[in-house]
Amino acid sequence: MSxxxxxxxxxxxxxxxxxxxxxxxLIHLAPGGPxxxxxxxxxxxxxxxxxxxxxxxxxxxxxxxxxxxFRRLLVGDWGLSYRDNQPVLAVIxxxxxxxxxxxxxxxxxxxxxxxxxxxLGALRRYSVFDYLATVGAxxxxxxxxxxxxxxxxxxxxxxxxxxxxxxxxTIGDGSFLDYLHHLIGPALVLALVTVAIWxxxxxxxxxxxxxxxxxxxxxxxGLPRRVVIIRHALRNALLPMITLAGLQLPTLxxxxxxxxxxxxxxxxxxxxxxxxxxxxxxxxxxxxxFTALLVLLGNLAADMLYAVYDPRIRID
Amino acid sequence: xxxxxxSTEIAVPRRGGRGARRFARHRLALVGSCTIxxxxxxxxxxxxxxxxxxxxxxxxxxFQPPFVGLHLLGTDQLxxxxxxxxxxxxxxxxxxxxSAMALSIAFGTIxxxxxxxxxxxxxAVLMRLVDAVLCFPxxxxxxxxxxxxxxxxxxxxxxxxxxxxxxxxRLVEAQIRALxxxxxxxxxxxxxxxxRMIMFRELIPNAIAAxxxxxxxxxxxxxxxxxxxxxxxxxxxxxxxxxxxxxxxAQEYLVSAPWLAIIPGAAITLAVTGFxxxxxxxxxxxxxxxxxx
Numbered sequence: 005m006s007x008x009x010x011x012x013x014x015x016x017x018x019x020x021x022x023x024x025x026x027x028x029x030l031i032h033l034a035p036g037g038p039x040x041x042x043x044x045x046x047x048x049x050x051x052x053x054x055x056x057x058x059x060x061x062x063x064x065x066x067x068x069x070x071x072x073x074f075r076r077l078l079v080g081d082w083g084l085s086y087r088d089n090q091p092v093l094a095v096i097x098x099x100x101x102x103x104x105x106x107x108x109x110x111x112x113x114x115x116x117x118x119x120x121x122x123x124l125g126a127l128r129r130y131s132v133f134d135y136l137a138t139v140g141a142x143x144x145x146x147x148x149x150x151x152x153x154x155x156x157x158x159x160x161x162x163x164x165x166x167x168x169x170x171x172x173x174t175i176g177d178g179s180f181l182d183y184l185h186h187l188i189g190p191a192l193v194l195a196l197v198t199v200a201i202w203x204x205x206x207x208x209x210x211x212x213x214x215x216x217x218x219x220x221x222x223x224x225x226g227l228p229r230r231v232v233i234i235r236h237a238l239r240n241a242l243l244p245m246i247t248l249a250g251l252q253l254p255t256l257x258x259x260x261x262x263x264x265x266x267x268x269x270x271x272x273x274x275x276x277x278x279x280x281x282x283x284x285x286x287x288x289x290x291x292x293x294f295t296a297l298l299v300l301l302g303n304l305a306a307d308m309l310y311a312v313y314d315p316r317i318r319i320d
Numbered sequence: 321x322x323x324x325x326x327s328t329e330i331a332v333p334r335r336g337g338r339g340a341r342r343f344a345r346h347r348l349a350l351v352g353s354c355t356i357x358x359x360x361x362x363x364x365x366x367x368x369x370x371x372x373x374x375x376x377x378x379x380x381x382x383f384q385p386p387f388v389g390l391h392l393l394g395t396d397q398l399x400x401x402x403x404x405x406x407x408x409x410x411x412x413x414x415x416x417x418x419s420a421m422a423l424s425i426a427f428g429t430i431x432x433x434x435x436x437x438x439x440x441x442x443x444a445v446l447m448r449l450v451d452a453v454l455c456f457p458x459x460x461x462x463x464x465x466x467x468x469x470x471x472x473x474x475x476x477x478x479x480x481x482x483x484x485x486x487x488x489x490r491l492v493e494a495q496i497r498a499l500x501x502x503x504x505x506x507x508x509x510x511x512x513x514x515x516r517m518i519m520f521r522e523l524i525p526n527a528i529a530a531x532x533x534x535x536x537x538x539x540x541x542x543x544x545x546x547x548x549x550x551x552x553x554x555x556x557x558x559x560x561x562x563x564x565x566x567x568x569x570a571q572e573y574l575v576s577a578p579w580l581a582i583i584p585g586a587a588i589t590l591a592v593t594g595f596x597x598x599x600x601x602x603x604x605x606x607x608x609x610x611x612x613x
Contacts, residue, residue: 030468
């Protein structure tokens with residue numbers, strides 16, 4: 005167990021180095037590089053720029069620069085936003101809660117709905133329900149999320165007036181219910197893709213488990229079907245889903261970006277787009293690194309949880 | 321919805337079910353290919369048949385709803401014919417989709433073959449690099465890259481490919497690693513074939529089924545990604561139309577002219593669904609072992 009965990013953490017550290025190297029390379033690929041922020045200042049001469057470059061250590065060898073940057077990354081010194089001179093990490097931090105709420109709500113919906121669809125599809129394999137679920141999932145995966153968001157706004161906000169068209173809450177209201185009301189639209193749009201993926205994997209996982217000996221034994225010794233399905237099959241079929249939850253993080257984050265844009269939801273995705281619009285490269289790069297680290301940690305956490313719940317994995 | 325009714329299927333999967341499912345998938349693949357063919361033909365030939373020009377501005381006839389007047393799919397906020405725009409945009413979106421797919425498949429295959437064939441430290445480094453790039457959510461990476469480059473058809477295609485090659489590399493690496501020690505590959509080594517010869521003449525042709533499936537799914541992905549960034553204004557720039565950038569101003573007119581949003585989105589959905597159906601069917605047809613779902 006501990007050996008497995010140590011190796012897994014080691015792998016993540018290597019990955020962290022590589023991820024940071026890619027991030028560092030991207031910063032230097034950006035127009036103007038790290039100096040871009042100063043070139044915009046009026047009255048800046050090339051001598052001034054050279055002096056600033058020296059102060060920032062940009063005339064030093066790249067490996068040393070990378071090490072400096074990496075060290076600051078680890079201690080949380082991610083630079084200042086061009087827009088308002090706030091520390092990048094603080095700017096990001098203030099936008100994390102909105103995105104998290106959106107992601108958690110939609111994941112809850114997706115897990116419940118996806119598990120139900122997947123299990124039913126596996127138990128009634130090749131039935132009409134299973135067929136519709138398969139086709140439905142593929143169509144859901146093919147829908148452009150932003151367009152689906154527009155359609156939802158058109159149908160439920162413009163035509164039916166059931167849901168607000170965007171924002172976090174109504175100005176002047178801001179009660180919990182009002183907040184929840186605003187959450188429904190974006191959470192459902194974001195959940196669509198996750199439900200599709202989750203139900204597909206749940207279906208195959210359930211099929212795999214129901215073909216195993218212990219399930220046959222449980223049926224053979226005369227346990228009620230419901231008990232076999234829920235206590236024996238479902239519990240084991242849910243295990244690989246822990247890994248899937250980790251693997252899904254990039255999709256979920258990307259989906260959140262798109263959903264936030266359509267529903268003017270003030271989360272990280274919205275911040276990312278605004279920062280690109282303002283050419284606020286420190287925040288853009290900060291968010292890129294932040295999401296990558298989130299994915300890295302998410303996968304590590306998922307693997308660790310999996311090892312805790314499934315002793316078989318530790319032998320590998 | 322009682323769970324009890326499914327009891328027999330836990331122990332004994334229904335006979336012939338696999339075949340029925342295959343047929344169903346096959347039909348979906350057929351639907352997918354027909355959709356793709358229809359979109360390609362409509363985009364390629366449509367502009368020669370349609371009397372309206374996609375760039376012709378007609379302020380007097382703007383916001384014409386679809387299916388009522390002379391304009392089959394209506395007109396946009398400048399009075400341009402939606403059908404004509406849709407066809408021209410289709411040319412761009414499909415071209416970008418196919419080109420980005422070709423680029424990502426070529427790059428991913430080369431990385432995967434080299435990593436899988438040589439293995440060792442080189443293979444490990446390459447595959448860990450793939451893992452590292454996969455940590456970045458593709459839309460974030462794509463938008464950051466889009467913000468750095470001058471948006472042209474070529475640059476957009478390249479950056480889309482840059483965010484879509486990793487899965488291909490993973491897939492090919494796994495295939496090549498498995499094929500490397502098979503008798504025919506060992507025989508080729510014994511015959512004194514060069515590494516390049518073995519990789520490109522012996523190994524890749526045997527992994528081609530997986531690559532074709534990945535290629536089909538990557539077209540869908542590329543079309544989707546292009547539409548995202550074009551919709552957000554960082555992709556294909558007007559006046560060059562693309563299905564994504566036709567949706568640029570659609571949110572603004574959602575109340576008064578919803579068809580501006582619905583029609584291009586439907587085109588994207590049709591194309592992406594078509595390629596996904598086809599890819600899924602191909603996966604079944606070419607290599608049942610790949611059918612992990």
